Amino acid sequence: MSEKDKLPAAEPDxxxxxxxxxxxxxxxxxxxxxxxxxxxxxxxxxxxSEKPAGFGDGNELSxxxxxxxxxxxxxxxxxxxxxxxxxxxxxxxxxxxxxxxNAVAAAPWAEASKRFLETMSAIGTGETPAPDxxxxxAKWSEISNEELIRNxxxxxxxxxxxxxxxxxxxxxxxxxxxxxxxxxxxxxPTRKDFDDVTRQLTELRREVRALSRQARGQKIxxxx
Amino acid sequence: xxxxxxxxxxxxxxxxxxxxxxxxxTQLIANTRDEDVxxxxxxxxxxxxxxxxxLFHYEPMAEATATTPVLLAYGLIGRYTMADLQPDRSxxxxxxxxxxxLWLIDWGQPGRAERWxxxxxxxxxYIDAAVDRICRETxxxxxxxxxICEGGVFTTCYAALHPEKVKNLVLTITPIDFHADTKGTxxxxxxxxxxxxxxxxxxxxxxxxxxxxxPGEFMSSVFSMMTPMRSLTKYNVDLIDVVMQSVGSWGYCxxxxxxxxxxxx
Numbered sequence: 084m085s086e087k088d089k090l091p092a093a094e095p096d097x098x099x100x101x102x103x104x105x106x107x108x109x110x111x112x113x114x115x116x117x118x119x120x121x122x123x124x125x126x127x128x129x130x131x132s133e134k135p136a137g138f139g140d141g142n143e144l145s146x147x148x149x150x151x152x153x154x155x156x157x158x159x160x161x162x163x164x165x166x167x168x169x170x171x172x173x174x175x176x177x178x179x180x181x182x183x184x185n186a187v188a189a190a191p192w193a194e195a196s197k198r199f200l201e202t203m204s205a206i207g208t209g210e211t212p213a214p215d216x217x218x219x220x221a222k223w224s225e226i227s228n229e230e231l232i233r234n235x236x237x238x239x240x241x242x243x244x245x246x247x248x249x250x251x252x253x254x255x256x257x258x259x260x261x262x263x264x265x266x267x268x269x270x271x272p273t274r275k276d277f278d279d280v281t282r283q284l285t286e287l288r289r290e291v292r293a294l295s296r297q298a299r300g301q302k303i304x305x306x307x
Numbered sequence: 308x309x310x311x312x313x314x315x316x317x318x319x320x321x322x323x324x325x326x327x328x329x330x331x332x333t334q335l336i337a338n339t340r341d342e343d344v345x346x347x348x349x350x351x352x353x354x355x356x357x358x359x360x361x362l363f364h365y366e367p368m369a370e371a372t373a374t375t376p377v378l379l380a381y382g383l384i385g386r387y388t389m390a391d392l393q394p395d396r397s398x399x400x401x402x403x404x405x406x407x408x409l410w411l412i413d414w415g416q417p418g419r420a421e422r423w424x425x426x427x428x429x430x431x432x433y434i435d436a437a438v439d440r441i442c443r444e445t446x447x448x449x450x451x452x453x454x455i456c457e458g459g460v461f462t463t464c465y466a467a468l469h470p471e472k473v474k475n476l477v478l479t480i481t482p483i484d485f486h487a488d489t490k491g492t493x494x495x496x497x498x499x500x501x502x503x504x505x506x507x508x509x510x511x512x513x514x515x516x517x518x519x520x521x522p523g524e525f526m527s528s529v530f531s532m533m534t535p536m537r538s539l540t541k542y543n544v545d546l547i548d549v550v551m552q553s554v555g556s557w558g559y560c561x562x563x564x565x566x567x568x569x570x571x572x
Contacts, residue, residue, distance in 0.1 A: 215321045228536035232495050235532055241505035252513050285423040292432060
């Protein structure tokens, strides 16, 4: 038996093992994203050509991704990939909501332009002198302001903005899930841990201050 | 000369005149550094710190005319410097020059660690502790409260809960009726109420869960929607007017330029 054979087998390095696992997961998720991009691009282009509003009026794609991501689960195997897929679905959903919002938010500018042209045409005729550019800009500003304020109060605008906010929050939440999983994987404190600590600290402060007030009250009563 | 020629020459003249003003405005902004913009400089000293909240006492600037202390409380949106912008535009200096004994609560900058604080903490803990401290320092058992914006909401709650500690309550730009817009007010009033009511309570909860606080950029964007065109033009086209008002004084001009810290607020 050689000297080398007599030595005990080296312990596997956990950090190295994690790094390998992480690399495998990243490669796997990259392949998944590439596959989606390849398979979904023709579908997305077709949808865009069918409907000028693009994805603004539907969310089938993100719903499909969500269904795929939430399919059968095998304990926590490929959990990070599932989280990435959910974040990708949330990103598509957010883009759709943003497109819808932009369409609603752009509407008052067309109306403002129409009103401005009508107003300026009326001013420019007859003996009234044409306004200088500052006066014209002030009129444009006044009309646009009226139209924007009117639009912001419509149900359509408020709904579009609410849905965009919800989609943005969902995306952020899914991104946070990935960050949490990565932190947990490397044994780092997560944001949830931080929230737990600050909650306990806030509650502790309240208790201490309530006791302090109580003690002060008793001291004053005792002195009377 | 025809009307069209008149208009064209007038437009060219206007553009030439305004191009010069725009050039001056750009030059002014380019030459202005943060250190040129001095805000919140009225002398004061720290009396108490509680978490991130600080209680300050302003140095007197005139003979005392009213000795009851005044506690100034602004909102969590913005900073206390809104009441002390610069020497000639300062509510704080104005009150001090009238001989008032002025105190200030600075809420600091709440972050994720403050996400568990409630309105009870602000009203019944921070303000209450500040009032108790002022009473202890001055010997008064009641003080005057001056609430600005959301600070007015806090001080109103405090005055309702502790009337024995409040001599007078003064409010400015304070929202009290959050449904006033439903009673047929002008079209440009109450947008924040309408916008907030369009959300579900779960949306607000999720916003706070996700970010810990309402992000400043988010609040700024909602506030800018209250006056949409003004928000779009105040840092570009309106700068022409700032230059026109400057009457050739660069020092005065620099004071007129809003600090970058205020941009979008």
